[in-house]
Amino acid sequence: MHPFLSPKTLLTRVAAAILLLVLVMVACSFVGTEPISLKAALAGPALSSASPNPDYEILLRVRVPRILLAAIVGAALAGAGVVFQAILRNPLADPYILGVSSGAGLGAMLAVICSVNWTLWGRSPVAVFAFFGALGTVWLVWTIGRITGKFHVTGLLLAGVVVNACFSAVIMFLTSITRSQDVYATVFWLMGNLAEEEAFVLWASGGCVVAGIVALLFLGAQLNVISFGPTDARSMGIHVERVQFVALAISAFITAVAVSLSGLIGFVGLIVPHAVRLVLGPDHRQLLPLSCVAGAIFLIVADTVARWIVAPAQLPVGVITAMAGGPFFLILLIRYNRKVYWLS
Amino acid sequence: MTTRVQLHNVTFAYRPDQPVLKDICLSVEPATFLAVVGPNGAGKTTLIDLLAGLLEPQEGIVAIDGREIHSYSRRHLAEKVALVRQEHVPVFGFSVAETVLMARIAHVGQWGFERPVDRRTVADALDVTDTAQFASRPLADLSGGERQRVFIARALAQDTPIILLDEPTSFLDLRHQVAIYDLLKSVQREKARTVIAITHDINLAAQYCDQVLLLQPWRAASGDQSHSAPGAGAHYRVGSTHQVFTKSEIESVFGIRVFSASVGSENMFLPLGEMAKDAGRRGPPQPTDLA
Amino acid sequence: MRRWCVLLALFVAWNLLGYALFRPQRIDADVRAPNASHPMRIVSMAPNLTEILYALGLDERVAAVTGDSDYPPEAATKPRVGSFWLPNLEGIIAKRPDLVLSLDIPQQRSLAARLRRMGYDCLVLSIWTVDDLFGAIETIGRATGQHIKANALASGIREDLVRLGRTRAGRDRPRVLWVVQREPLRVAGRNTFINELIELAGGENAIGPTLHKYPPVGAEQIIGANVQVIIEPAMMGGDPAEQRRRALAHWGRLASVPAVADGRIHVVEADAVSRLSPRLAEGIQLIAGCLWPAEGGE
Numbered sequence: 001m002h003p004f005l006s007p008k009t010l011l012t013r014v015a016a017a018i019l020l021l022v023l024v025m026v027a028c029s030f031v032g033t034e035p036i037s038l039k040a041a042l043a044g045p046a047l048s049s050a051s052p053n054p055d056y057e058i059l060l061r062v063r064v065p066r067i068l069l070a071a072i073v074g075a076a077l078a079g080a081g082v083v084f085q086a087i088l089r090n091p092l093a094d095p096y097i098l099g100v101s102s103g104a105g106l107g108a109m110l111a112v113i114c115s116v117n118w119t120l121w122g123r124s125p126v127a128v129f130a131f132f133g134a135l136g137t138v139w140l141v142w143t144i145g146r147i148t149g150k151f152h153v154t155g156l157l158l159a160g161v162v163v164n165a166c167f168s169a170v171i172m173f174l175t176s177i178t179r180s181q182d183v184y185a186t187v188f189w190l191m192g193n194l195a196e197e198e199a200f201v202l203w204a205s206g207g208c209v210v211a212g213i214v215a216l217l218f219l220g221a222q223l224n225v226i227s228f229g230p231t232d233a234r235s236m237g238i239h240v241e242r243v244q245f246v247a248l249a250i251s252a253f254i255t256a257v258a259v260s261l262s263g264l265i266g267f268v269g270l271i272v273p274h275a276v277r278l279v280l281g282p283d284h285r286q287l288l289p290l291s292c293v294a295g296a297i298f299l300i301v302a303d304t305v306a307r308w309i310v311a312p313a314q315l316p317v318g319v320i321t322a323m324a325g326g327p328f329f330l331i332l333l334i335r336y337n338r339k340v341y342w343l344s
Numbered sequence: 345m346t347t348r349v350q351l352h353n354v355t356f357a358y359r360p361d362q363p364v365l366k367d368i369c370l371s372v373e374p375a376t377f378l379a380v381v382g383p384n385g386a387g388k389t390t391l392i393d394l395l396a397g398l399l400e401p402q403e404g405i406v407a408i409d410g411r412e413i414h415s416y417s418r419r420h421l422a423e424k425v426a427l428v429r430q431e432h433v434p435v436f437g438f439s440v441a442e443t444v445l446m447a448r449i450a451h452v453g454q455w456g457f458e459r460p461v462d463r464r465t466v467a468d469a470l471d472v473t474d475t476a477q478f479a480s481r482p483l484a485d486l487s488g489g490e491r492q493r494v495f496i497a498r499a500l501a502q503d504t505p506i507i508l509l510d511e512p513t514s515f516l517d518l519r520h521q522v523a524i525y526d527l528l529k530s531v532q533r534e535k536a537r538t539v540i541a542i543t544h545d546i547n548l549a550a551q552y553c554d555q556v557l558l559l560q561p562w563r564a565a566s567g568d569q570s571h572s573a574p575g576a577g578a579h580y581r582v583g584s585t586h587q588v589f590t591k592s593e594i595e596s597v598f599g600i601r602v603f604s605a606s607v608g609s610e611n612m613f614l615p616l617g618e619m620a621k622d623a624g625r626r627g628p629p630q631p632t633d634l635a
Numbered sequence: 636m637r638r639w640c641v642l643l644a645l646f647v648a649w650n651l652l653g654y655a656l657f658r659p660q661r662i663d664a665d666v667r668a669p670n671a672s673h674p675m676r677i678v679s680m681a682p683n684l685t686e687i688l689y690a691l692g693l694d695e696r697v698a699a700v701t702g703d704s705d706y707p708p709e710a711a712t713k714p715r716v717g718s719f720w721l722p723n724l725e726g727i728i729a730k731r732p733d734l735v736l737s738l739d740i741p742q743q744r745s746l747a748a749r750l751r752r753m754g755y756d757c758l759v760l761s762i763w764t765v766d767d768l769f770g771a772i773e774t775i776g777r778a779t780g781q782h783i784k785a786n787a788l789a790s791g792i793r794e795d796l797v798r799l800g801r802t803r804a805g806r807d808r809p810r811v812l813w814v815v816q817r818e819p820l821r822v823a824g825r826n827t828f829i830n831e832l833i834e835l836a837g838g839e840n841a842i843g844p845t846l847h848k849y850p851p852v853g854a855e856q857i858i859g860a861n862v863q864v865i866i867e868p869a870m871m872g873g874d875p876a877e878q879r880r881r882a883l884a885h886w887g888r889l890a891s892v893p894a895v896a897d898g899r900i901h902v903v904e905a906d907a908v909s910r911l912s913p914r915l916a917e918g919i920q921l922i923a924g925c926l927w928p929a930e931g932g933e
Contacts, residue, residue: 004442004458225449232427232429235425236450238449281437285457
């Protein structure tokens with residue numbers, strides 16, 4: 001008999017993945033532009049009364065926060081990618097497809113143009129505006145998409161494309177007329193980068209993303225059924241519109257959190273779900289948690305490479321995710337050739 | 345608890361002033377095998393959608409067990425009615441066994457993990473539809489006919505008192521057509537299920553079904569003479585196979601000439617067009633021809 | 636429904652706990668007087684800041700500079716910590732600085748805030764105009780205990796400027812077009828430090844006041860602006876003579892412009908004019924050399 005996914009198998013796999021994640025985090029915290037040693041770092045925060053211990057500082061104040069940030073953003077993007085692909089029934093969907101990218105950009109641009117100076121919990125105004133811009137735009141796309149009918153995902157996709165195009169045009173217009181020099185820095189920020197963040201920001205955003213992912217886990221089985229289309233899903237007892245709305249809302253929220261932390265890092269939300277699906281199959285109860293962990297690992301490694309490969313300079317992490325993600329995915333595709341059945 | 349399906353004066357239109365179904369009254373007793381036949385565009389699929397709770401009628405009431413269908417929660421309705429439809433386009437590669445297992449979601453807990461009873465149900469459903477050998481294979485690898493059997497297995501695994509099927513044998517070879525009808529009939533008899541199936545094959549319907557609902561497009565029928573048979577409205581006719589499947593009825597509703605003959609307890613009807621080899625032959629006269 | 640409420644409650648509790656534990660601090664972007672009066676390990680995050688440090692005689696106390704600090708040549712021997720638009724935080728920390736000098740540009744703001752939160756002294760300097768430059772020299776002088784030398788440096792530069800200005804008094808100001816980028820054409824507008832350099836050199840910006848600092852302009856505006864001199868900064872790693880030839884070829888289409896007709900298209904050595912640094916007077920002299928070539932720019 002065909003082996004079905006049992007709770008025990010799932011828990012074992014998730015535990016193994018989390019163990020791998022921890023190992024990767026520890027290993028990557030020792031890679032960087034400056035060589036440091038664990039022994040020196042353990043000597044404590046200060047070498048003497050006047051000078052700090054650079055090994056300790058670099059390890060705990062620079063690298064570890066950045067690795068945690070990469071884990072949070074990677075998990076959020078990969079998890080949201082799984083959900084968007086399931087709800088939109090489209091293997092080419094990524095978390096930015098319903099207007100998040102242009103919404104975040106517009107929000108960031110408005111923050112710069114209005115020369116907003118206050119900060120929220122140590123987050124610059126650009127990040128806060130980007131967060132609300134992303135969420136607001138998804139809400140707008142959802143509202144427009146619903147005009148085409150309650151379950152019509154093509155309508156949603158089209159609305160997303162239209163809104164993205166319109167907002168991108170507005171962004172270009174604002175860029176051309178704005179006086180502020182900061183706009184170029186904003187454009188650079190939007191390209192996606194990971195920088196060191198404050199402890200509270202990591203704590204709060206980590207909580208948001210984990211809460212979002214746990215909430216999505218409740219929907220795993222229902223996402224499986226929705227893959228067969230709204231009619232089949234309804235006839236099997238799924239409240240399709242409610243599941244769509246809740247799943248999209250939570251995914252948009254964690255994507256907005258990720259974007260406000262790090263700009264638009266591409267590829268993670270698109271490729272990691274596919275890679276995990278190729279290896280382990282499309283069952284969302286397993287795909288969702290494992291994609292989140294895989295996304296975290298992927299982004300940590302990509303960021304580590306970005307920090308190290310042209311040291312002491314740093315590449316934007318989006319460059320590494322694209323350059324590495326593509327070929328890696330091709331290799332997986334070839335190896336698991338027989339399992340490729342989403343191109344029916 | 346009975347699982348009677350009833351339609352009280354149901355009218356449905358996709359566009360205003362163009363009703364597809366007008367004033368339909370229908371009562372299906374529990375454990376009945378009902379065939380729904382009629383020309384294209386007559387509203388057969390619309391009727392099935394109404395019975396599955398996917399559409400709401402503009403007028404009238406659809407009732408299951410005496411309760412209006414929309415008063416059931418989604419999940420309770422899924423425990424009463426299962427649906428097998430025509431087009432299935434799987435995007436992500438679920439295996440056959442996983443596909444059939446999804447029907448159990450109405451019965452399992454929130455985390456969605458299956459219990460042993462669910463797996464047994466799935467195994468049984470795969471066995472009776474002769475799809476057990478595909479259990480581990482991805483759905484997209486199968487032929488159209490094999491996929492159709494898998495979706496029928498899924499409806500069976502859903503374990504509901506009412507099963508609705510929209511052309512369940514359209515892609516199947518002869519052997520499997522008969523096998524599915526045998527299966528549906530045995531499910532009806534042994535497990536007291538109500539089976540309502542849309543079909544184009546009136547001969548198999550005659551052999552297996554107890555009741556027949558014959559639908560005509562509403563536009564064509566208005567202005568027609570009304571029939572004297574019981575349960576008749578302007579554009580539909582419901583009754584036993586003998587009452588509904590008569591040569592004159594079939595010829596007028598479908599607009600064709602048929603050759604009819606008696607098989608035994610039931611008749612058979614073979615449509616013959618002008619270019620057919622035996623064109624023009626009508627078969628021995630039947631008692632019902634005089635009606 | 637119940638488990639969603641539980642999840643929400645846990646989430647709120649998590650955030651409150653985090654707030655209690657970590658108590659986020661505000662980002663403070665103001666310039667603060669540093670603690671140590673004689674910092675011995677200074678890190679400079681921009682080339683002009685490096686120049687100021689060396690001009691104040693602090694070369695022994697410079698621990699590290701950015702990769703683009705190329706003047707004076709001795710600065711090239713110091714350890715590098717990234718570039719001014721991509722600073723390397725780890726590198727800076729590894730040098731154990733007691734004073735970090737950074738610019739008030741977006742790419743370095745978060746760096747400054749981060750260093751401050753970790754307890755390092757970080758001075759943020761805003762150098763957008765010539766006056767800002769004098770202010771920065773003074774501030775750095777105070778921070779490093781070199782205020783006497785700083786005053787002397789500032790006075791010296793001011794004297795040079797006055798001297799240069801005197802020779803130009805009463806003259807007509809040539810109209811200058813400063814071309815930052817040729818395709819698409821962008822020039823330095825009135826609201827830039829380059830404009831100040833041009834005016835100090837005795838010229839006048841051919842372009843009137845614009846919305847942008849470095850506006851894109853069309854051929855129409857150039858013809859109407861009566862441009863007498865065109866100046867382009869030399870591109871890095873290129874041959875200035877070659878660049879001038881290409882510029883002449885490019886501008887040949889607009890023969891009606893006086894600068895083109897007279898062949899007054901100049902390519903200047905970029906460093907002295909691309910940043911506000913102690914070599915201000917040199918830069919202005921270079922520009923004056925383009926405006927009044929016959930006099931050798933004196």
